[in-house]
Amino acid sequence: MAFLYIKRFTKTENRFNPKMGRLIANVTYIKKYVAGIPITTLHKYRNTYYGEVKTCKECDINK
Structure with a gap:
């Protein structure tokens, strides 16, 4: 393991x-x-139904 x-x-x-x-x-x-041990999250994204890649900042559960 590295x-x-x-x-x-x-x-x-x-x-x-x-x-x-x-x-x-x-x-x-x-x-x-x-x-x-996980140190940091470099990137977080989601794929839409149509195949677009979007960041998770615009779509948050806390709003």
Whole structure:
């Protein structure tokens, strides 16, 4: 196992958009790991139904 590596994984999350309402989206995380411990999230994005890639800042569950 490498000491420093980057891993990408996808999980399903609830999101909220004021125009669309509640949205269940697959969110992909890219994280940096050191010795198997996640240190930081480098990028977080979601794919739309039409194949567009969008950031998760515009669609947040806390709004």
